[in-house]
Amino acid sequence: MGRRKKEPRSVHRENIATAASCLFMKNGISATTMNDIAAEAGYSKATLYVYFKNKEEIIGFLVLSSMKKLCSCITNALQNENSTRKCYDTICNGLVKYEKEFPYYFRIVLEKIKIDFESTEYLPEEKETYEVGESIREMMINFLKSGIEKGDLKDNLEIEPTFFSFWGMLAGVIQLASSKEKYIESTMGLTKEQFLQYSFDMLYSSIAKSNNEQNLSEVQK
Amino acid sequence: MGRRKKEPRSVHRENIATAASCLFMKNGISATTMNDIAAEAGYSKATLYVYFKNKEEIIGFLVLSSMKKLCSCITNALQNENSTRKCYDTICNGLVKYEKEFPYYFRIVLEKIKIDFESTEYLPEEKETYEVGESIREMMINFLKSGIEKGDLKDNLEIEPTFFSFWGMLAGVIQLASSKEKYIESTMGLTKEQFLQYSFDMLYSSIAKSNNEQNLSEVQK
Amino acid sequence: MGRRKKEPRSVHRENIATAASCLFMKNGISATTMNDIAAEAGYSKATLYVYFKNKEEIIGFLVLSSMKKLCSCITNALQNENSTRKCYDTICNGLVKYEKEFPYYFRIVLEKIKIDFESTEYLPEEKETYEVGESIREMMINFLKSGIEKGDLKDNLEIEPTFFSFWGMLAGVIQLASSKEKYIESTMGLTKEQFLQYSFDMLYSSIAKSNNEQNLSEVQK
Amino acid sequence: MGRRKKEPRSVHRENIATAASCLFMKNGISATTMNDIAAEAGYSKATLYVYFKNKEEIIGFLVLSSMKKLCSCITNALQNENSTRKCYDTICNGLVKYEKEFPYYFRIVLEKIKIDFESTEYLPEEKETYEVGESIREMMINFLKSGIEKGDLKDNLEIEPTFFSFWGMLAGVIQLASSKEKYIESTMGLTKEQFLQYSFDMLYSSIAKSNNEQNLSEVQK
């Protein structure tokens, strides 16, 4: 079997992670075996262990890299000097895209990483994951603050809890939309996207200052 | 060994399910083996298969029975002629209680049962689960309708999507609060309950007619 | 595959242990896999784990049962009212037989069980192994004492160290004879048995009172 | 990467063997991987295979080199014109030192190298090992002969079997003392060294002419 050209370690990690991601998405994480990943990636099973310590590390790698993507998506949304509402929509859509690409990490990011604030023993990778998470949090908080300053968002919002509620709710509704897509279509006659847009509007109205036209998304207008 | 008096099948199912539920909650679903369940329930492992087709069916049974509890909780909330806001709070708290009691089914109910509307092959149990779900949906929809009629909720709400968004968001924020309890405490100095109350208020404001006092929960008042 | 008749647990343990013992002897312990044992015993691999917690426990079981045999062999040798020398020979031959039957445990018994006198956490099986060992020690010590009393053995022997030296030496020479059997034959023209007899005589002379005829084994006479 | 100056093959073998020896002693032979050895020696894993055919050969090399050390130790003991007893003690202590330094080869030397006298296919290394062994044997035999001639040892000793018994017994008691050091201390209140001295005395008395003072070691005197 032809050995690969000497490619940097990171390429192999990427290859393996991509294969894993693909299978995780198709069959779920725990139903995907290292054997499967090896086959999909075109490596021998033992080679997987050359590039990743174990399955856990593959998952961690994917979680981290997915969070990075989400992070840069949000960064972009906020960097361009857009209206509060425009930013909001971009963030929401970023999350939707993220969930579509990494449905399983969505959950992991939200649940599994029950960061233990007592123990400061972070593995380097865990640490980075945590940092990216914090970075997202900061951006979101700045977004909320600036929205308030601009007069777009209610000024009696408590920033931190608002962000957290917000985050949980978006995650919840996106997951629901994703898993019940067909149900939504058949019951409401809405595509998943339409439904989510409605949800995002609804959620926005809970933080927006008043119910004027600016609260409507581009789509609605 | 004739261990138990001849008791109806349902009693045995209940016994087994109770044991399973207990272990699921303690150790998670996939970490709980049929062996564990048998031991906990005081039956032989083979007997489990007399009363349940397989592990899956035990889970399904628990999902169903948990949904029934949730359903009756909501029923109660709505039957007593309370204010819209009161009902809302009761429903929210019902969900919180549900998540606390059945953390694993919460997720399953929301995700795993990707009911396939194409395939009409419902197992009887699945069908019942579906029906209970529909029943909850109906009640919630009636709740929204009556809230609108009473003038408590916005009258431009699209009932179905509102309900669905609502449901997803509540689920999301409850799960988040549950898995990041410590984080919430250390970052915001709020208990899980306080945080959730804030979230519920926030969400309510997105469906309530105006920002007057009635939008505040009992607690806030 | 025909299920076995309902036989007591101990029978299965015996079957498995016998198969394992057989393979251990042929190929060594670490070269023998659970697969091999299962095949040899005519059980499925999973069944092995029904009767033994793990490979370690199989080894422990064999060590223990081999020690029991050795113990009863020594018991017999000492119970019959024989001359000191007769007893001595019987003990030696018991050890030879033991080594022939359980070559690997011989080493394990002597080395692996580095009983940790600090920790009192004995597993039940370990405890029994230890007890059988102690029982052998006691018998041997009584043998030495009685030999001294009878005037057959030197009366300035320090019992405990003598026993221990004795034991180590016997073990050493038996192992050597066993592993270098061919070498012994080709170099000295002696069978393993003849060689060992010589060794035993030599060793006996180091504890026997004087170099008179009673120090000769039956064979030599 | 030209890491080292072009050094002769033997230097690399030595480096690798030293690293291996170090790890073998710390963790045992089978628990030491080629990876470990490579890391410890500062070579790449593949390079190990440039200098040694396989793990087996590394072990063989170490066995041989350890035997050489033992051999020269014995040579020294016998070259200096000492009393029989003095030589005896030196030899015994040489073995003790050897066991301390190479606990794992001790066993291997005694057991694993079941030199097959039928097959004449010696690998060169095996042959050398055999030769060193023979050389040790010769010296010991000369020692015994000279002891007899000097009138220190019994004159009815059969030289070859005596040597072999002797060897096995010493090995046995040294191994026992080493693995049960704590047990010896707690049961007999003797250090390993004290116990072994007792054993060596005991063994000497089985070959020494009579039980006069010369049979006592320096220590005892």
Next chain:
DNA sequence: AATGAATGAGCATTCATTCAT
């Protein structure tokens, strides 16, 4: 000469499930 890269062949262990009694 030296090695980075890759892997085949295993291994102990687990677990949901079946079936004869």
Next chain:
DNA sequence: CATGAATGAATGCTCATTCAT
């Protein structure tokens, strides 16, 4: 009805060894 007994099929992981460069 209840179950003791048995197991097929996996699973994550390891390691000595090979080979192209």
